[in-house]
Amino acid sequence: MTDDALLSVEGLRTHFFTPEGVVRAVDGVDFRIRRGRTLGVLGESGSGKSVTALSVMRLIPSPPGRIVAGRIELEGRDLLALGDDAIRAIRGRDISMIFQEPMTSLNPVYTVGDQIAEVFMIHRGQSREQALEGAADMLAQVGIPSPRGRLNDYPHQFSGGMRQRVMIAMAIACQSKLLIADEPTTALDVTIQAQILDLIVSLQEELGMAVMLITHDLGVIAETSDDVVVMYAGEVVERLPIDQLFESPRHPYTQGLLRSIPRLGEKFVHGKRALTEIPGMVPNLIRLPPGCPFAPRCALAFDRCRAERPPLFAVGADHEAKCWLAETDAATP
Amino acid sequence: MSVTVRDSAPDARADTATHGERILEVDDLTMHFPVRKGLLRRVVGHVRAVDGVSFHIGHGETLGLVGESGCGKSTIGRLIMRLYRPTTGAIRYRGRDIASLEGDELNAVRREMQIVFQDPFASLNPRFRVGEIVGEAYRVHTGDRAWREHVADLLAKVGLQPTHMNRYPHEFSGGQRQRICIARALAMSPRLVVADEPVSALDVSIQAQVINLLDSLKAELGFSFLFIAHDLSVVEHIADRIAVMYLGKMVELASDRDLYQDPLHPYTEALIAAVPKPEAGARRRKRTVLRGDVPSPLAPPPGCRFHTRCPKAMPECSKVEPVMREAKPRHWVACHLFPGEAPGD
Numbered sequence: 001m002t003d004d005a006l007l008s009v010e011g012l013r014t015h016f017f018t019p020e021g022v023v024r025a026v027d028g029v030d031f032r033i034r035r036g037r038t039l040g041v042l043g044e045s046g047s048g049k050s051v052t053a054l055s056v057m058r059l060i061p062s063p064p065g066r067i068v069a070g071r072i073e074l075e076g077r078d079l080l081a082l083g084d085d086a087i088r089a090i091r092g093r094d095i096s097m098i099f100q101e102p103m104t105s106l107n108p109v110y111t112v113g114d115q116i117a118e119v120f121m122i123h124r125g126q127s128r129e130q131a132l133e134g135a136a137d138m139l140a141q142v143g144i145p146s147p148r149g150r151l152n153d154y155p156h157q158f159s160g161g162m163r164q165r166v167m168i169a170m171a172i173a174c175q176s177k178l179l180i181a182d183e184p185t186t187a188l189d190v191t192i193q194a195q196i197l198d199l200i201v202s203l204q205e206e207l208g209m210a211v212m213l214i215t216h217d218l219g220v221i222a223e224t225s226d227d228v229v230v231m232y233a234g235e236v237v238e239r240l241p242i243d244q245l246f247e248s249p250r251h252p253y254t255q256g257l258l259r260s261i262p263r264l265g266e267k268f269v270h271g272k273r274a275l276t277e278i279p280g281m282v283p284n285l286i287r288l289p290p291g292c293p294f295a296p297r298c299a300l301a302f303d304r305c306r307a308e309r310p311p312l313f314a315v316g317a318d319h320e321a322k323c324w325l326a327e328t329d330a331a332t333p
Numbered sequence: 334m335s336v337t338v339r340d341s342a343p344d345a346r347a348d349t350a351t352h353g354e355r356i357l358e359v360d361d362l363t364m365h366f367p368v369r370k371g372l373l374r375r376v377v378g379h380v381r382a383v384d385g386v387s388f389h390i391g392h393g394e395t396l397g398l399v400g401e402s403g404c405g406k407s408t409i410g411r412l413i414m415r416l417y418r419p420t421t422g423a424i425r426y427r428g429r430d431i432a433s434l435e436g437d438e439l440n441a442v443r444r445e446m447q448i449v450f451q452d453p454f455a456s457l458n459p460r461f462r463v464g465e466i467v468g469e470a471y472r473v474h475t476g477d478r479a480w481r482e483h484v485a486d487l488l489a490k491v492g493l494q495p496t497h498m499n500r501y502p503h504e505f506s507g508g509q510r511q512r513i514c515i516a517r518a519l520a521m522s523p524r525l526v527v528a529d530e531p532v533s534a535l536d537v538s539i540q541a542q543v544i545n546l547l548d549s550l551k552a553e554l555g556f557s558f559l560f561i562a563h564d565l566s567v568v569e570h571i572a573d574r575i576a577v578m579y580l581g582k583m584v585e586l587a588s589d590r591d592l593y594q595d596p597l598h599p600y601t602e603a604l605i606a607a608v609p610k611p612e613a614g615a616r617r618r619k620r621t622v623l624r625g626d627v628p629s630p631l632a633p634p635p636g637c638r639f640h641t642r643c644p645k646a647m648p649e650c651s652k653v654e655p656v657m658r659e660a661k662p663r664h665w666v667a668c669h670l671f672p673g674e675a676p677g678d
Contacts, residue, residue: 044536044537044538045536159626161626162626189401189402189563189627190401190563190564190565190604190607190608191401191603191604191607191622191623192626193607193609194606194607194609194620194622194623195622195623195624197609198622201616216536216537217537217609218537218609218611219608219609219610219611219615220609221611222609222610222611222612222613222615222616223609223610223615223616223618224616225616226616242613242616243613243614245613246611246612246613247613253538256538257537257538258611260537260538260540260541261537261540261541261566261611262541262544262566262567262569262570263566263610263611263612264565264566264569264593264605264608264610265569265593265594266570267569267570267589268590268593268594272570274545274548274549275541275544275545275570276541277541277542277545278538278539278541278542279542281506281508281509281539282506282536282538282539297538
């Protein structure tokens with residue numbers, strides 16, 4: 001798995017220094033993204049999934065934020081060691097990113113054509129005419145009808161789903177190796193979400209790019225990802241291939257999430273049952289408990305969980321869980 | 334003191350005798366919002382948010398209302414609460430049309446209906462303590478000096494501590510705030526509760542808590558329930574019957590089981606297919622993805638409003654608007670593919 005890693009993140013810690021205290025937004029994140037594959041990052045708000053993405057892009061606002069520890073390597077190059085110019089050349093060319101709300105990521109006073117063309121002009125040094133030609137091709141590739149005619153339209157003239165297509169067009173314009181998509185369909189209706197997820201999956205297969213897809217939705221993860229990392233309170237608590245996520249999750253948080261969501265048609269098979277709740281609430285990142293951050297909500301927690309943070313234990317092929325309960329499995333190979 | 338919650342069973346029987354089996358009947362309801370433009374704010378068109386919708390809610394029943402943004406589902410919730418006055422149509426609450434009530438008469442009816450909104454951050458006044466927020470209506474309407482005890486009981490009922498009464502909303506998480514909103518809604522022992530996307534602003538691990546809470550409160554207190562959401566999985570979990578809306582129209586209405594196992598309207602089918610399946614192998618699943626966008630409610634397409642995106646559209650679909658028909662027993666659909674019984678009542 002290490003061999004074909006495009007991006008590897010090790011021991012990442014990104015903290016925010018605020019008057020109220022240090023917010024440990026990302027506090028121990030390790031993962032790898034394989035070439036041409038999709039890594040799903042599953043987490044709730046405050047789990048650190050977006051801060052992880054921004055750390056990879058080196059877009060953490062500083063102050064108050066700072067990457068205080070860790071390594072981020074793209075094809076063996078340490079991104080944290082790069083200067084501003086070097087990282088700027090990588091953004092958009094090697095790694096591109098799309099966000100939840102496309103309207104806030106598009107400039108309302110420039111035409112969509114100019115915004116996409118800019119990518120070609122900056123990274124490829126093309127003329128405006130060439131670049132606009134390329135922009136039209138991109139719009140066609142993401143399924144926007146009559147692309148040439150829409151080059152002169154402004155973002156507000158597009159619907160939410162079409163705007164997200166425009167963002168994707170910009171993101172794939174330079175055939176970047178990695179696309180980071182942060183909740184790309186959360187603001188969209190479910191029928192439009194299906195279109196955008198299909199588009200991301202098919203473009204990925206066509207272009208061979210790797211995707212880091214950040215979401216809180218287990219269904220979205222299931223329909224897009226090859227590998228999954230589950231985040232909780234700034235940490236990766238479990239890493240595993242997609243099929244194992246549903247068949248043999250090991251972390252109590254992952255298990256709890258899977259049991260807590262209603263599934264279509266379930267009640268006609270098993271009869272109506274109350275959903276299995278995860279008690280309590282997401283912890284405050286300024287005052288994290290000393291042990292495992294999930295311990296206060298975990299039904300299986302014992303004394304050690306409350307005193308000591310567990311490391312990631314290998315529990316199977318490509319499967320690791322940050323839980324003391326996984327330690328026994330890890331000890332016996 | 335225990336919460337003076339109306340014992341629903343005998344009440345429902347009494348209601349059934351006088352008003353039939355329905356607590357609410359909505360008949361041909363229409364809500365057109367004017368669109369104004371220019372210096373003179375002239376009306377240049379109307380957003381046809383709700384356009385001729387009829388349904389009923391039985392005593393103690395949970396009706397789920399599902400649809401995508403702009404389909405009119407929230408507008409219906411607000412019309413029932415009479416936060417808007419409908420353009421046309423009737424809203425019969427316990428047999429009485431409340432569509433045009435005003436003043437004291439409206440207030441009297443409103444006491445029996447309560448709404449829980451999507452955003453628990455926006456719907457709690459930050460300058461009031463939780464006790465005042467939850468107990469205000471009860472205190473004003475009953476004059477009960479022991480109102481704090483009533484509030485304490487309500488807070489316990491929704492899974493909060495009685496001591497939380499003295500705190501302010503900002504001290505609570507999203508899930509807890511939604512519990513406060515629910516406690517407030519229950520303070521006057523409502524007969525009808527409307528919940529408009531009550532869990533979609535909450536974290537995934539908190540949603541199950543609030544869904545279970547609403548479900549168990551409903552079973553315990555026996556109120557009738559209109560549950561509005563975009564998430565079909567959540568609606569199906571909680572509802573007895575489900576109504577599907579598209580662009581201001583109701584397109585299908587059936588029991589939870591019939592809607593899932595035998596969806597008739599092509600839009601319902603597409604909606605079910607579009608829900609991402611949290612299961613192994615979902616990535617390799619082949620499904621029909623609906624093309625195009627939802628048209629503008631300012632100028633909805635002629636004929637069936639869904640025909641522009643419908644994979645099964647026929648020539649007549651763009652010309653003749655289908656009406657709701659009972660295609661199968663107690664299973665209503667507005668689609669030319671199902672020329673069933675025309676509406677009788």
